[in-house]
Amino acid sequence: MNLSRRDLLKASGIGAAALALGGTTASAADTTAASEELMSAPTGKRVLIIGGGWGGLTAARYIKKEAPETEVVVLEKRDMFVSCPLSNEWLAGEIPMDFLTRDYFTAAKEFGYKMLQTTVTGIDRKTRIVTTTTGSIGYDYLVLSPGIAYDYSKWFGKDALAAERCRQECPPALIHGSEHVALKKMLEDFEGGNFIISVPDGAYRCPPAPYERAAMMAHYMKKNGIKGKIIILDPKAKPAPKGPGFLAAYKELYPDIVDYRPNSLVKTVDLDKKEVVVTVTLADERTEEQRIPYAAANLMPVNKASDIIAMAGVSGGKAGWGVMTSPTFQTKADERVFVIGDAVGGYPYPKSGAIANGQGHIVASQIASIIQGRPTLKEVTLPQNICYSMVNGEEAISIGVTFSLMDDKDLNGNDIKVIKPKMTENNTRSTEMGKTTHEWYKGMMRDIFGS
Ligand SMILES: Cc1cc2nc3c(=O)[nH]c(=O)nc-3n(C[C@H](O)[C@H](O)[C@H](O)COP(=O)(O)OP(=O)(O)OC[C@H]3O[C@@H](n4cnc5c(N)ncnc54)[C@H](O)[C@@H]3O)c2cc1C
CATH class of the missing domain: 3.50.50.60 (FAD/NAD(P)-binding domain)
Known part of the structure; x- marks a missing residue:
């Protein structure tokens, strides 16, 4: 040194x-x-x-x-x-x-x-x-x-205490640890009323995760005879990815439990009154503000690095x-x-x-x-994505995304290469897919941990 x-x-x-x-x-x-x-x-x-x-x-x-x-x-x-x-x-x-x-x-x-x-x-x-x-x-x-990290500023400005209170009382559970354990306890203690799940605005960790979570929580409620609603507040116009598969699962498996609300952006949260304040974009493009009470909530804020x-x-x-x-x-x-x-x-x-x-x-x-002084990889293989989502104790739906480098033009007409995704969704839920979900996970664990 x-x-x-x-x-x-x-x-x-x-x-x-x-x-x-x-x-x-x-x-x-x-x-x-x-x-x-x-x-x-x-x-x-x-x-x-x-x-x-x-x-x-x-x-x-x-x-x-x-x-x-x-x-x-x-x-x-x-x-x-x-x-x-x-x-x-x-x-x-x-x-x-x-x-x-x-x-x-x-x-x-x-x-x-x-x-x-x-x-x-x-x-x-x-x-x-x-x-x-x-x-x-x-x-x-x-x-x-x-x-990732969470960005609560859109809901609470610079009030770090309110942000932390929201994280603890309505755990987003996008980062492993106490939030997941707290959310599970909330589900187990849930006796009815509204359980709100909010989908983050912008790019976030695991796009299908909130929709899969809603299905699995509804599955738990159905299995345990818990009377209550899961309200999904989604800023998007429909669930994505695997939208048709999730919507079919909500309608066919949990018609009395899951209430999916598109175009619903969380504006803020009133933690004292236990109300989520939502800006809803209506069919004619007008917006209206709604206050939705909750008995429990899984609120996922904007994600950042x-x-x-x-x-x-x-x-x-x-x-x-x-x-x-x-x-x-x-x-x-x-x-x-x-x-x-x-x-x-x-x-x-x-x-x-x-x-x-x-x-x-x-x-x-x-x-x-x-x-090792070998030639570096100029054109490497691009990563590929495969993602399974369980919708009950046995069945899953899936999406595969492959990426390739394609020729394109920039704004000035120059030749450039861009990465383009190609998606293949399988929205028909099946037990076969449910088994593949576990096989995929075990394969990943073997690749990372050896067993
Ligand atoms: C509910 C849910 C379901 C999901 N399901 C799937 C799925 O089915 N399939 C799939 O492919 N993906 C899924 N994902 C997404 C997947 O978990 C993430 O994409 C993946 O973990 C990202 O890997 P990473 O290495 O970027 O981050 P992580 O796996 O989060 O690793 C980051 C690590 O950095 C550590 N760290 C952070 N800051 C510091 C610091 N200052 N000092 C030291 N250490 C630090 C953290 O403790 C953490 O362990 C899911 C995510 C969620 C939330």
């Missing part, structure tokens, strides 16, 4: 002992010095991955596989992996929590990457040092897969999604920094675990090629 880097660490209050793992380099010459001085300094390059979820853990496994000489370190704030996919089935009591959880240690040991439980608080791309709540660590390449993306200075737009050079997921701002998963912006990729996993593979190949 050179002096300037040591000085930097001193200035930030982090001594050598607190520095659990040394980064390699801010220049080629630094690499040797860094290895000499730090306890666990890598002999080769180090790839740091922020976020041990669907994207980050895939990248970790496959970078290590393709470039075993590389030190791969995952920084993750949580102690345990909990899957969001299939969590709606768990919510309805159809599968146990064990199905959704994995420990972080077994896969790290088996595949040879390091897992550090810590929260990232700063990223300095100039010095290539990431600061966390437990110390700092350098990198040669940085992969960001930190997922995790603040890790802004911390790294690689974000763009209001929602702060990462800005990349597609199709390699290298950021436009820094060729050593890659963004994958739900934090990706600007491309027609849905925010899904399947896509995050596919992007993890692509970035792993890309980084391994760079490290």
